[in-house]
Structure formats: C-alpha cells, structure tokens
Amino acid sequence: MTEREITEPVELCLPNGRLNPAAVGWARRPLVRPNLRGWGRAKRWEYWGVVTDRFCLGLVVSSLDYAGVCSLWVLDRETGRTWEREAVPPLGRGVAIPRGYGGVASVTSRALRLEVSDSALRATAPGVDVDLTVAQGAEVLGVVVPWSSRRFQYTVKDVSRPVGGSLRLDGTAYDVSGWAVLDHGRGKWPYAVTWNWAAGSGDGRGLTLGGKWTDGTGITENGLFVDGRLHKIGADLVWEYDRGDWLRPWRIRGDGVDATFTPFHEKVSRTNLGVVANETHQRFGHWSGWASADGERVELDGLVGWAEEARNRW
Secondary structure (H helix, E strand, C coil): CCCCECCCCEECECCCCCECHHHCEEECCCCEECCCCCCCCEEEEEEEEEEECCEEEEEEEEECCCEECEEEEEEECCCCCEEEEEECCECCCCEECCCCCCCCEEEECCCCEEEECCCEEEEEECCEEEEEEECCCCCCEEEEEECCCCCEEEEEEEEEEEEEEEEEECCEEEEEEEEEEEEEEEEECCCEEEEEEEEEEECCEEEEEEECCCCCCCCCCCEEEECCEEEECCCCCEEECCCCCCCCCEEEEECCEEEEEEEEEEEEEEEECCCCEEEEEEEEEEEEEEEEECCEEEECCCCEEEEEEEEEEC
C-alpha cells in the first residue's frame, strides 16, 4: 500500500471532535497532537513492556472513559513466578494521562502506584518495587488509523529502547538491564474489536507488527528499525498461530516480512463484566526470519519481545 508520510505537526481532531483527514498517515516522530474531546468511546493509554535476561514486565496506565484500567505485571523467567497488581478506579479517578506523547502518566491507589514517562518507569505495589531508567531513543512509528470520521486511533510504537535500573521482589533486589517498548495510544474505538500486535528488540534493530484492527484501512503499524532508522512496511500481513496451543511458533508474513516467533511464556488476561469484556493472550519469546529495510533483507534472529491477540468489547 502507499501510505502518506506526515512530516509536520498536525492535530488529530477537527474542532467538532471528528477525525482530521490531514492526520491520517504515518510519521517518524510523534507529530500528531491527540486533541481528543470529551467522552464518546475515547481511549487513552500508555503501555510499557520490558524484557531482560531474567525478567519480563508490563506497566499500563489507561483511561477508558468509564474506568481507569491500570496494572503492573512481573515474570521471573528463571522460576516462572509472576507478580500482578491491578487498579480499576471508576471514571478514572486517580489516573493522570498526558495529552500527548512524552508526558508523565500515573495512577495512585491503595494497592498500586505507577508513574511512567519517556525517561523513567516507577512502580510500587505489595511485594514489588520498580525503578527503571529508559535511554533516549531515535525514530518511532506513529500512525493514525481511520475506521471513520468518528472512530479512529493514533498510536506511537517506540521499540528497542535500552532500559536499566533496579527491581525489588519480596525484599530481594536485582539490578536489571534490557529492552523497553512503548505503546502510546489515543483514539475513539468501535465497541468490539480484535487486534494482533508484536514487538521485537535487540542491538541495532527493532520491530513492530500489527494486524486485524488495521486491515482494510489503508494504514498499518508495521515497521523495522535499523540503527534507529525506521523503515516503514506498508502491507497487511498474514498472522498464523494456533489458538488451541498458544505456545506453538507463530508465523507473520506478507510483502516485506517473513517472521517466526517462538514463545517461552504465555500471559493471559481476562475480564468479563457483561457489556465490557477482554481476553488477551500475550506470548513472550524470540524472533527469527527476516523483514525488509527498503528492499534489503534484515535478519531478525536475536530479537526478543512478544506477540499477542486481544479481543475487546469496550
């Protein structure tokens, strides 16, 4: 597909709150100003995923209009033990979401304190303390996906960011270093949606691939990063995986991509409140295969990250 590159700052919404057609496209920098107004299926979130040699972490600060949905999750890859804490304040009370990319997002509740930004990830919960510094990155992939003038999403995928600091679990302290990935999202969503998303990080390379939710919109969230430079992949991809055995290898292929993802751990999240429900299967693992950087194949071996399927009624 031919996707338009955005090179100048632009507002996501028109004065009436509908999608600004000039914002539709992709960018190497966070150039879109997400000026969402009011309620009406608005979703705002900051998700940080971290993978180190021993630990995997997920930190979420989000506001979904009717509630804040925030969480901290830690996996010890050596023992298989996990720590998970969640805060779901009604109407998002106690949740602070920055208007745009790069600000501080936070939540404060009795069981969980989270504060995430472009440079630091901090969290405190029973048995868990996180204090990580995120190194400055280079280019990102920002895209605006249009379903209609009333339903649209702006996302920034910032992958392969070096991260390091301290992690304390049940009183035991660890010095950690690895890779961090940010999913920055602002938009107005349909009620029911399914998506795939995958990310990989490693020395001098990074990968973000998406599917289902962008299919047919003319925009993708697919990109390969080489030495900090984004190479946009403008094709809808085929995702092949076994929903009966989530830990079998996945294959993601299409024009410019033939990647295999081999999981080592599955994280399952489910909520069912009737009208509102979610089921997410996120696998952490290793990448192999290749992706194209402007026609040149780049090997993906050695990248680490995740791939997921999420089904939402929200």
